Amino acid sequence: WNAAVAADALPGISAEVARHAAHPATPFDATWKVAAPHAPARWVRNLGKIVSHDAHGQPTRMLGVAMDVTPQREQEELLQKLAHYDALTGLPNRVLLAKLLQDRMAETRANGTRLGVAYLDLDGFKPVNDRLGHGAGDRLLVVVAGRLSRALRPQDCVARLGGDEFVILMPGLASPAEGEQLLQRVMDSISPPYSLEGERVSVTASIGYTLFPLDDADADALLRHADQAMYAAKQAGRNRFHQFDAEQERAQRAQREQGQQLRDALARGEFVLFLQPKVAMQAGVVVGAETLARWQHPERGLLSPAAFLPLVESTGLELAFGEWVVETALAQLEQLILAGLQLPLSINISARQLQQPGFADWMLERLARHPQVPATLVELEITESAALYDLPAVTGTLARLRALGMAVSLDDFGTGYSSLTYLRNLPMDTLKIDQSFVHGMMTDPGDMAIVQGVIGLARSFGCKVIAEGVETVEQGQMLQQMGCAHAQGYGIARPMPFDRFAGWVAHWQPPAGWLRYRPGESLR
Template sequence: MNQPLQSGGASHTLNRVTNVVIALVLLLFVFYAIDSWQKVKAREDQHMESILVLMARTLDTYFLSKQAGMLTLAESIDKLPGGPGNRAGMQHLLEDYKKHRQDISLAFVTDMRGQFLASSHTRELGQLPSIGEQPSFQVFLSEYDNTRGIYLGRPQLGMLSGQWAFSLRYVLRDRTGKGVAVLTDVFPTDFLVSVWKEVPVVERLVVGVMRDDGYLLSRYPLPPTIRKEDVFGKPRTGALYSYLKRHDFPWYGRVTGPTALSGGDDFVNVFYRLESFPLTAFVAQPEHQIVYLWFAGIGTPLVMLILLLVSIKLVSWKLVEQARRSEAERMAADAALRASEAEQRFLIDNLMTGVVVHDAAGTVLRCNNEASKLLGLTFEQMTGKHLIDPAWRFLNEDGSTMPVTDYPASRVLTTRQPVKDLVAGIVRAEGADISWVLCRADPWMGAAGELDQIVVTFVDITMRRKLTSELEDRELKFKALFENSMDAVLLTVPDGRVLAANRAACQLFGLSEAQIIARGRAGLTDAADPRLHELLVKRAEAGRAGGLLTMIRGDGSRFTVEISSSLYEDSQGGRYSSMILRDMSERLRSQAELEAANTEMRRINEQLAEVAHFDMLTHLPNRVLLSDRLQQAMAQSARRDKSVGIAFLDLDGFKEINDRYGHATGDEFLVVISKRLKSVLRDGDTLARIGGDEFVAVMTDLASEQDCEPLLRRLLQVAAEPVQIDGHPLQVSASIGVTLYPTDSSSSEQLVRHADQAMYLAKQAGKNRYHVFDVVNDAAIRTKRESLEQIKAAYRRREFVLFYQPQVNMDSGEVVGMEALIRWLHPQRGLLGPGIFLPVIEDQELAIAIGEMVLEMALVQMEQWQGMGLPLPVSVNVFSRQLQQEDFVQKLQALLAAHPSVPPARLELEIVETSALQDIPQVSSLMHACAELGVRFALDDFGTGYSSLTYLKKLPAQLLKIDQSFVRDMLEDRDDLAIVEGVIGLSKAFNRKVIAEGVETVAHGRMLLSLGCTLGQGYGIARPMPATDVPRWLSQWQAQQPWARRLG
């Protein structure tokens, strides 16, 4: 009977589901907003850092070029007759200086009291008051540390221009070192504007540079509502300067906090300290601006979220209203149905025919007492069950299980047609009697023609069915046993009596049917045959049995038959058995002979297979079977899209067990360990022993590398557990190397080797652990190793040669020397430049051997040129690894001694600037020792490192080589031109020679000569050439007009 629906249940459920959906959507949006915030912050940080690096490099280059220009100007003033006392001369120099320095506001010279001596603005000289009393000049005098560097002053308001500016000052000294005058360059504080105002990447950002006392030298953009006096006239006290001062002005960092120039708003500041000056460059932006960018990114999703939530709520409200109306309608219909059921119950409960009423879905609505009795269920158990409920089961008329689709109610549901006179058996419970019924099922249609109910009626025909079955059983019994059977058939009962025998059975035994019946089973079978008991037991349990059995003929002879026996019951419950017999004597004899031969062959094959595929000690697969299993696993991996793990396991400490307790104990230990290891692996995995204490495990069907980690940890655990042998607790650990296919797509043999390599790394890391093979790193190492082996072979075959590039004085045309450049004369690839092979060997011992070979070849060539009347100086590049050798000086001295005709002064060693800076004290000491031998030094690629004036002073290099990357692009790149100009200025300030690499055109030569650099080398002069071509080139070069005239 249907129960009334609880009012409001569906609507309440819909409300709860709606609230859960809204909560989940809100939670997902919160996660999205947090992730978006992190990405916006990371993007802005990266943007600010890239601007900061560019800004710091630009400022360093800018101030270095200004410093070089001031040093050059100071040197020119010192060379004037009377030095700083020659006011007219200084006036002329300052005016010329200002013409070439458009970025400075004013350049002037004062005495040490601040009185003007000369100015770049001639007409205003008389109008300029003394600056001796100005605070900035007084601070300069108090802070200037009497060194020969450049001083960066505080910003101040210009006396004539009325603009804020800062100054660079340099003290001019007399021969005693006493300061006699001050050279000052004045720069506007808005010098950054010209650099950054056209750069779109600076939009939204603030850039600036600050002194260590907190004064800003420049800031872009300026705050629109704050006076310049408040920007440049006061030291900064915000979060950035406080952080710098508190941490002793670190090189780099990031700080967030308020700044007075922004009204106290929090700014995100990224700063970088200049390498050559006590200044800090910074890039900042308001924190609320980052928040705005973040909010702009999530604005659209937020609007969509609100619309989505409103839509969900509206749809939910609509569904709840519909559910409430449906519930009310169902409750009314249910009440009417219950009233109808009460009326029908009285009528059907008194019928002798079983009646079951189903609804249109097949569910039982009601039944009467007779139906409950036939189905073996109470009224309460029946109500609400479906027609396919497992509580009952129907049989076809032949006793087979009736498919659910053939149930009477199922047929009506399918066809909408009545079912009549259907015979079916009803199984109420296991072991209970089956009730047979005659069924009828009729559809009851509703007013609209739809199926409303199904009425099924049952009439009990069990007794009639039983009588009919008994007659049919008796007929089938005799037909099945005797009709035209070619086999011997006996009909028996379980106690061994024979009820009947057919003709074939009489012929088989040589007895009549009566004699067979008289003998019974005991007289026909050999009681000594154990198979008889087994057959009877099996038949009793399973209802049928078969096999071979020894029987006795009428003459007493024994023979073997193949027997098939089955048990069955008649309609009264009597138990019978049929026995079908076939004579197997001849066949068994042949089979016995064949089986003997096959048995021997199998034994031999099994022994061969065991030896060929299994380890004789542990009976685990050996290398051969491992290879086959691994290849199968690799093929299976491709089909299933899974990975295969190959683990190479080596026992740590097993040798000590063998040495101490003997090989017999060691073998027994290996057997125990192998069993433990195998127990860890899964079905389908393989464990093989491939050596004394070496095992390989193949783990299949791995979804990822993490899937094999529990197995590896368990292998380590069981390998380390103690083993008791003869009262001795023996214990080892294991080291495991692992590689995964197809991540490592090598062959099966290579996979095992890779796992072996990873195992050795596990041992090196401390044993009792596992290590996963690194495919990418191994490929890179293998490539580098192959290249290194090729270079070693080239060194042994003397395939390296030296080419020579001339170095000339571009002013006079004089050839001042040659640079020795190594090349590889490859037998297949031809002539290779140093960029192909030098990076491979720079950190290898081979670099030392090749470097010494180059020195030897250069000295030999210098001897040959000496004999030809060509006393050419030669510069040779030296590897940084050579400089790290303690006996470098001794080896160099031995090489010079082996070539006494070569003056040491003609040999110049070039060291890269970055190599020299790795260990300044060691390199400086080595260079001084070589200089005592007469050898000269040059700093190669100058300007590409991060050297300072202090380093340049400490290294006794006579020559600076300007890197060709700056020289080549200086005609188009102002920054490169400024660097070239700065290096030339530094060489003059420190009294060093300078040579420019990369002189490719006449225009390069003209520019270098105008900057004061006379020495050069490059394609514009000559390409590197073999030593045999040098004499011919020299004769042609000397026959030409001087280089300087060519430039004109």
């Protein structure tokens, strides 16, 4: 009986016999193809029941019926083909591609090779389609599909997504170079002219590709990445292939995730403003404080600005974060005033924030929300680069805010490359000597000269000067000798939580070496 049955069908038939023998209540039911000597093969469905066994209990005879189900089976196969293959080109369609891609990804992981996923779009197809008609365009696509199939290896697969877009799967690549050799072969196969409607027309291909698992994304993302790379090939001039940069994508994805973490942290109130005191060394009094952001991370603990400010600046959160800083600093000022402390607070303003149209109006509107806070206790701290990016606009903004009583401090002075001609026209009240020069001035004559120069410039500009990063009594004494009276740094106090600031101010005692008056010293 099995002479006309295909060999690959026999294991399934044997398995169904065994199942029926074990569960005789349900009939034997199997369908297979039967080959006839001088006629087309037919599909036969066989239903039966075992009716006798041998002495060992093995089935020997089955009684049943066989039905010719060829029309139904052919209809099923047609429907399967329509569901999984492109009707025009006969290539796998999007549905079958999804399954093939998943299968190839699993095989690639198992055998430790690479899978190339390429997205191909024809260059110049639309003009041909528009000029010669859709019928000619369809014939061109059929010829292109044939050329693609012949250019690839037997194990490769090309699918049509629709229009003039195709996807190529290249499993088992030993190296990226092997994939690029295949793609070059594909491009060479497409570029020769085509005969359509008595004309010779030419099209080329732009191809983007990515390599799995170097690009360790899911199937949908692999196709999307190859598509992105294809558009890069188009933008680079067409008729070429371009590899997706997986490292860059990972970096961008990490940046997006970090940006979302920062947004969530801002929404949850995880950021806090610490205060670092500023003092007049010789007088021995606290003259203000600088507000400095910290991130109270739920897992990593308290993080300094170095751990998150670069991310704030690179993820588009700079303005939102800057608004939070200003609002929080004004609220802290209000609380200090209620506690009897009339001390100015310095608020760091980013370049982007300062350059926003209407910044002065926005700042005044925020100040109006805190009527108990006088403008004279608000100091805006900016950097050289922020001030000089658009000097006329910045000058107008700062001049307006200064006219209302706010002070302006130029931070990290001496680290930039600013022209003194520009700086002398900038509305400002204080120059801050960068801590790098303060740290080095005790041993480096160059740093000493820079510190002296900044103090001299401040005097000539009519500004106060303050040194940041003061860590030792000797540094404070040296600064006083050169004419710098104000300082901040770890030698005075580290940045502290807001609720500790008032108590610290009440009990701070300056080093004795800073209190000795030296005749002729400037208190600037």
